[in-house]
Amino acid sequence: MKKILATGAMTVLALGFATNSPANAKSLTEIKFGVDATYPPFESMSPGGQFVGFDIDLGKAICADLKVKCVFVAQGFDGIIPALEARKFDAILSSMTVTPARQQQIDFSSEMYNEPTSLIAKKASGLKPTVDSLKGKTVGVEAGTIQETYANTYWKPSGVNVVSYPGQDQVYADLLSGRLDASLQDSVEADYGFLKTPKGTAYALAGNVTDDPKDVLGSYIAIGIRKDEPDLKAKIDKAIATIIKNGTYKKIEAKYFNFDVYAATPAK
Amino acid sequence: MIYILQNYWQALLYSDGYNMTGVAMTLWLLVTACVIGFFMAIPLAIARNARNPLIWFPVWLYTFIFRGTPLYVQLLIIYTGFYSLDFVRNTAPLNEFFRQGINCTILAFGLNTGAYTTEIFAGAIRETAFGEIDAARSLGMSQFKLYQRIIIPGALRRALPVYSNEVILMLHATTLAFTATVPDILKVAKDAYSATYNPFASFSIAAVLYLCISFGLIYAFRRAEQHFLAFLKP
Numbered sequence: 001m002k003k004i005l006a007t008g009a010m011t012v013l014a015l016g017f018a019t020n021s022p023a024n025a026k027s028l029t030e031i032k033f034g035v036d037a038t039y040p041p042f043e044s045m046s047p048g049g050q051f052v053g054f055d056i057d058l059g060k061a062i063c064a065d066l067k068v069k070c071v072f073v074a075q076g077f078d079g080i081i082p083a084l085e086a087r088k089f090d091a092i093l094s095s096m097t098v099t100p101a102r103q104q105q106i107d108f109s110s111e112m113y114n115e116p117t118s119l120i121a122k123k124a125s126g127l128k129p130t131v132d133s134l135k136g137k138t139v140g141v142e143a144g145t146i147q148e149t150y151a152n153t154y155w156k157p158s159g160v161n162v163v164s165y166p167g168q169d170q171v172y173a174d175l176l177s178g179r180l181d182a183s184l185q186d187s188v189e190a191d192y193g194f195l196k197t198p199k200g201t202a203y204a205l206a207g208n209v210t211d212d213p214k215d216v217l218g219s220y221i222a223i224g225i226r227k228d229e230p231d232l233k234a235k236i237d238k239a240i241a242t243i244i245k246n247g248t249y250k251k252i253e254a255k256y257f258n259f260d261v262y263a264a265t266p267a268k
Numbered sequence: 269m270i271y272i273l274q275n276y277w278q279a280l281l282y283s284d285g286y287n288m289t290g291v292a293m294t295l296w297l298l299v300t301a302c303v304i305g306f307f308m309a310i311p312l313a314i315a316r317n318a319r320n321p322l323i324w325f326p327v328w329l330y331t332f333i334f335r336g337t338p339l340y341v342q343l344l345i346i347y348t349g350f351y352s353l354d355f356v357r358n359t360a361p362l363n364e365f366f367r368q369g370i371n372c373t374i375l376a377f378g379l380n381t382g383a384y385t386t387e388i389f390a391g392a393i394r395e396t397a398f399g400e401i402d403a404a405r406s407l408g409m410s411q412f413k414l415y416q417r418i419i420i421p422g423a424l425r426r427a428l429p430v431y432s433n434e435v436i437l438m439l440h441a442t443t444l445a446f447t448a449t450v451p452d453i454l455k456v457a458k459d460a461y462s463a464t465y466n467p468f469a470s471f472s473i474a475a476v477l478y479l480c481i482s483f484g485l486i487y488a489f490r491r492a493e494q495h496f497l498a499f500l501k502p
Contacts, residue, residue, distance in 0.1 A: 143458065
């Protein structure tokens with residue numbers, strides 16, 4: 001009896017795993033996307049608890065093209081790659097820039113969009129994202145971002161005081177309080193997350209980063225996929241190509257941005 | 269694991285090349301907070317046992333507030349809250365002080381451990397045997413001498429085992445420091461983690477470092493107990 005129960009339990013478990021993992025399924029029925037929903041306009045939570053944003057709309061368009069169900073799973077950005085490896089979801093759809101370090105861990109789809117890294121500071125501060133301009137100043141960055149790596153690689157050794165924060169919200173809070181002279185993050189995040197909000201009216205874009213000889217900023221933003229799932233990658237790549245071709249991408253882009261985020265040249 | 273150790277050993281132990289980080293920063297936070305807390309706690313513990321409510325009530329309120337709210341919240345109020353007030357930013361010395369994350373962190377940690385230490389010492393003072401006080405009075409000691417020679421030394425001795433716990437708990441509480449941008453051991457471990465996506469190795473290294481510090485503290489307190497509590501030996 002015990003043995004039968006055990007085998008029964010095992011079968012149930014096995015079935016459970018099989019339905020949870022589309023990799024094992026013959027045909028793809030749903031894609032689970034891991035999302036750090038704290039990054040408007042790319043991904044955030046609506047007051048009603050729905051995932052909304054540019055990434056979310058692109059993800060839905062990809063799912064619609066593949067005729068599969070879209071599921072979004074909330075996950076903090078600093079643990080998002082381990083969570084992908086742990087199969088909590090099938091792909092990362094969270095404004096993730098492709099970098100060589102990340103490519104060692106996971107695969108990426110083809111390009112989704114692109115955004116330069118930029119410095120923001122008080123209007124008329126005259127600051128520029130260069131060592132000469134920022135020497136002796138305090139610049140805030142979010143820990144774990146490519147912008148932190150950039151500031152620590154090029155600026156810190158030359159006397160810029162680079163301070164890391166646990167979250168982007170705290171960077172803006174200290175920019176407002178006056179602890180920071182400037183902050184470094186990607187341009188669209190700066191624009192939507194701060195400059196376009198009522199708090200950010202006294203601040204402005206102080207310029208995009210243009211100099212990156214060691215290539216720490218990486219290239220474009222894409223969907224992260226586990227290395228053992230080339231089929232899923234191929235399907236997503238094809239879907240991205242289709243939505244760009246048939247104009248769906250342009251429609252979604254126009255909803256969020258007044259500039260072309262696909263062809264924006266990488267900040268090198 | 270080896271990659272993390274090779275690349276981060278310096279930052280984990282004392283410096284990232286520009287600022288104090290890692291073990292050095294954690295120890296600095298622990299020592300300054302405990303020194304502030306200890307010296308605050310002695311007069312406050314005496315005041316806590318005073319008969320006059322005007323004296324004991326403010327101390328009771330202070331320990332109630334700091335023991336009744338999470339240290340994380342206290343740190344957020346002191347780091348983020350205070351600096352958002354105009355009068356703090358417009359008063360030069362306050363602006364200078366609260367601008368630096370490390371000052372806010374030490375202040376919050378010091379006040380927090382001070383509250384707990386006050387209650388530990390106050391309890392130890394209450395446990396002083398009446399006979400000791402009677403004996404001291406019969407020798408003609410003044411109130412000040414009574415505290416200086418009998419009550420405080422006895423209370424501190426009795427409080428030692430409990431106080432050692434408080435110091436170790438304070439060590440564990442220093443992991444909150446990065447909230448105020450202070451780069452302690454955990455912050456460096458998080459850096460290693462986000463660079464390698466190897467959470468097990470990154471955080472295990474941090475755990476081992478904390479364990480070593482705890483072991484050192486336990487050893488030091490054991491020696492101190494052997495020395496100061498020798499009279500209790502069977």
